[in-house]
Structures are given as structure tokens and as C-alpha cells.
Amino acid sequence: MRIAIDVTMDYQLAGAETVLLTLDAAETDGQKVLQSALDIADATLHRIPGEGGTGARVCASVTSDRLKLRYSAVVDVTRSEIMLDALPQAGxxxxxxxxxxxxxxxxxxxxxxxxxxxxxxxxxxxxxxxxxxxxxxxxxxxxxxxxxxxxxxxxxxxxxxxxxxxxxxxxxxxxxxxxxxxxxxxxxxxxxxxxxxxxxxxxxxxxxxxxxxxxxxxxxxxxxxxxxxxxxxxxxVAFMETAGNAYVVSQNVRVTRQ
CATH class of the missing domain: 3.10.620.30 (C8orf32 fold)
Structure with a gap:
């Protein structure tokens, strides 16, 4: 199944600071990221591995008191539903x-x-x-x-x-x-x-x-x-972490099948 993702976020920050974001689709078993783009106004970005090595966190050094971003991706999901009833529990x-x-x-x-x-x-x-x-x-x-x-x-x-x-x-x-x-x-x-x-x-x-x-x-x-x-x-795996207070102005998450 191919899934399209579109996220927009607008937050008021306490001031210029580094924001930690966990919102990128992960490159992991059962899914393949075909397209991915993250745009954040007035910010420099670098990525670090996600918790336990799954996915990635984005460190966004924002130079203003406003976090405005858009994330979009297209992902092929190849995993299938599995009947769990008879699966054994490991010791x-x-x-x-x-x-x-x-x-x-x-x-x-x-x-x-x-x-x-x-x-x-x-x-x-x-x-x-x-x-x-x-x-x-x-x-x-x-x-x-x-x-x-x-x-x-x-x-x-x-x-x-x-x-x-x-x-x-x-x-x-x-x-x-x-x-x-x-x-x-x-x-x-x-x-x-x-x-x-x-x-x-x-x-x-x-x-x-x-x-x-x-x-x-x-x-x-x-x-x-x-x-x-x-x-x-x-x-x-919080989608956003800040040192100071952050207040939502607007946020929209849209996920659709293609």
C-alpha cells in the first residue's frame, strides 16, 4: 500500500532555540520511503538516530520565536497483517x-x-x-x-x-x-x-x-x-521537544492512501 503524508505545524516558541522533532517516516522493515521533504523556516537542521536505532530525530536550530514547518512523504508499506493467536511467547x-x-x-x-x-x-x-x-x-x-x-x-x-x-x-x-x-x-x-x-x-x-x-x-x-x-x-518518541514552553498556533496531519 502506498501512503502519502502531509504535516504542517506552526508553534509559538519562548525564543530562538533548538527543537527536537520525531516526525520523519522511518526507513525500517515493512516500509520504504519513496519521497521525503522537511522544510522549516529560519532553521538549520541535522539528524541523529532515533530511539533504539529506529528512524531519526531532527534537531532544528530555530533562529526566531516561531516554528513553522511542513513535512511531506510518500511511503510504500509492504508489511501484511499477521494472525497472532497461535504465536508463541519467548522465555x-x-x-x-x-x-x-x-x-x-x-x-x-x-x-x-x-x-x-x-x-x-x-x-x-x-x-x-x-x-x-x-x-x-x-x-x-x-x-x-x-x-x-x-x-x-x-x-x-x-x-x-x-x-x-x-x-x-x-x-x-x-x-x-x-x-x-x-x-x-x-x-x-x-x-x-x-x-x-x-x-x-x-x-x-x-x-x-x-x-x-x-x-x-x-x-x-x-x-x-x-x-x-x-x-x-x-x-x-515525542513528536516535538523544546527547552521552553511552546504553544500551538495551528497543526494539521493528513495521511491518505494513493
């Missing part, structure tokens, strides 16, 4: 380093707090069947409500409130999967079926010696997303 000693780091608690995914709940609710399941059950539970229990959470909302807070956005559903899914001994990482993506249109968050789980997509909101499938970056939680 602790068989996990590679990249998966081990996604088995531990993190700032927004306090997986250690969910171990008793996971034993009671999903202890009878294993591997891919457990992953599917966790996904279905999160989708059924967590209402998608725009504006219901903040950038500091944790998985436990979402578990209690039973509402949030894609970021919150993904944090909760990752926390539950990790509590069950299944590595899960937070993955920022572009998706053509995301409503309202925006940057989107999904999870990836380590089963049968590979990473596999899970969208706890049910909006997108593996063959319809473009990976931007991956990490333990949203803090690792």
Missing part, C-alpha cells in the same frame, strides 16, 4: 536486548503494578492469544475521549478513569502486556484511518522472534501504518 532467556528493555516498567507504563490483575484476568492464556485478549479488553474498556488526558497521564490513571486517547490506550496495553511477561513497545505512526487525523500511537509486541503490530484503539492495521519511531513509552 526470558531467549529475548534479545531490544525486547528486554521493553519488558520493564517505564515512566508511563507501570507494568509492575498490574501483575496481580493480569494473573486474575488473563492468567489462563498464553502468547498471541493473551495479546489478542489484552487488546480486546483495552478496546472495550477504554473510551476514546479527546481531551480527557494530559501529557503526564499514566497507564494506571487510564486504567482507573477508563478513558483517554490513542497514547493512553497504548500505554495501558504496553503495561498489561509487560506485566504478563510479553515485551511491548510504544510506536508512533501515521495511519490513513485515524480519526480525528493526527499523529497516532500503536503498540508492538515481541512474539515468535519478531515485532508485531497491535492497535488498542482498533483504528489501524499493520498494513496501513507508517512507523515514525519506537520506544518504551511516549517520552521516547
Amino acid at each position: 526470558l532467556g531467549a529475548l534479545p536486548p531490544e525486547a528486554l528493555s521493553c519488558l520493564r516498567p517505564s515512566r508511563f507504563c507501570q507494568s509492575d503494578l498490574f501483575v496481580p490483575f493480569m494473573g486474575r484476568r488473563f492468567g489462563h492464556l498464553k502468547g498471541g492469544a493473551k495479546v489478542i485478549a489484552i487488546r480486546d479488553w483495552v478496546k472495550a474498556e477504554i473510551a476514546y475521549v479527546s481531551g480527557s488526558s494530559t501529557p503526564t497521564t499514566t497507564a494506571m490513571e487510564t486504567f482507573v478513569s477508563r478513558e483517554g486517547v490513542c497514547r493512553d490506550a497504548t500505554h495501558l496495553f504496553c503495561a498489561l502486556a509487560r506485566a504478563a511477561g510479553i515485551p511491548a513497545r510504544y510506536t508512533s505512526v501515521y495511519g490513513a484511518d485515524v480519526h480525528p487525523p493526527d499523529f497516532h500511537a500503536v503498540a508492538q509486541v515481541w512474539l515468535d522472534s519478531a515485532w508485531h503490530f497491535i492497535d488498542p484503539t482498533g483504528m489501524v492495521a499493520a498494513d496501513g501504518v507508517v512507523i515514525i519511531g519506537c520506544g518504551r513509552d511516549a517520552a521516547d
Whole structure:
């Protein structure tokens, strides 16, 4: 599937500063970037590797107090949807380093707090069947409500409130999967079926010696997303980071199938 991406952002900054951006489509398994362009007014750019070596971060040294950018890309997505139900879960000693780091608690995914709940609710399941059950539970229990959470909302807070956005559903899914001994990482993506249109968050789980997509909101499938970056939680792949305060003037994310 060929996917076109068009992003415009206009932010008021506290002053001239370096802005860290994670919004480039990654060159990674299952997708090929055919075209890509990033234009930022009054800025010099350089790129550094993304978290865990997936994708890249852009360091934009902005010389004014306004960040105005446009990013566009065309990406061929070649990965296909895979039935996860029968895939086995790896033992602790068989996990590679990249998966081990996604088995531990993190700032927004306090997986250690969910171990008793996971034993009671999903202890009878294993591997891919457990992953599917966790996904279905999160989708059924967590209402998608725009504006219901903040950038500091944790998985436990979402578990209690039973509402949030894609970021919150993904944090909760990752926390539950990790509590069950299944590595899960937070993955920022572009998706053509995301409503309202925006940057989107999904999870990836380590089963049968590979990473596999899970969208706890049910909006997108593996063959319809473009990976931007991956990490333990949203803090690792924030689309924009600044030293001072930044205020949105306008932002538009448009993702379409070609």
C-alpha cells in the first residue's frame, strides 16, 4: 500500500532555540520511503538516530520565536497483517536486548503494578492469544475521549478513569502486556484511518522472534501504518521537544492512501 503524508505545524516558541522533532517516516522493515521533504523556516537542521536505532530525530536550530514547518512523504508499506493467536511467547532467556528493555516498567507504563490483575484476568492464556485478549479488553474498556488526558497521564490513571486517547490506550496495553511477561513497545505512526487525523500511537509486541503490530484503539492495521519511531513509552518518541514552553498556533496531519 502506498501512503502519502502531509504535516504542517506552526508553534509559538519562548525564543530562538533548538527543537527536537520525531516526525520523519522511518526507513525500517515493512516500509520504504519513496519521497521525503522537511522544510522549516529560519532553521538549520541535522539528524541523529532515533530511539533504539529506529528512524531519526531532527534537531532544528530555530533562529526566531516561531516554528513553522511542513513535512511531506510518500511511503510504500509492504508489511501484511499477521494472525497472532497461535504465536508463541519467548522465555526470558531467549529475548534479545531490544525486547528486554521493553519488558520493564517505564515512566508511563507501570507494568509492575498490574501483575496481580493480569494473573486474575488473563492468567489462563498464553502468547498471541493473551495479546489478542489484552487488546480486546483495552478496546472495550477504554473510551476514546479527546481531551480527557494530559501529557503526564499514566497507564494506571487510564486504567482507573477508563478513558483517554490513542497514547493512553497504548500505554495501558504496553503495561498489561509487560506485566504478563510479553515485551511491548510504544510506536508512533501515521495511519490513513485515524480519526480525528493526527499523529497516532500503536503498540508492538515481541512474539515468535519478531515485532508485531497491535492497535488498542482498533483504528489501524499493520498494513496501513507508517512507523515514525519506537520506544518504551511516549517520552521516547515525542513528536516535538523544546527547552521552553511552546504553544500551538495551528497543526494539521493528513495521511491518505494513493
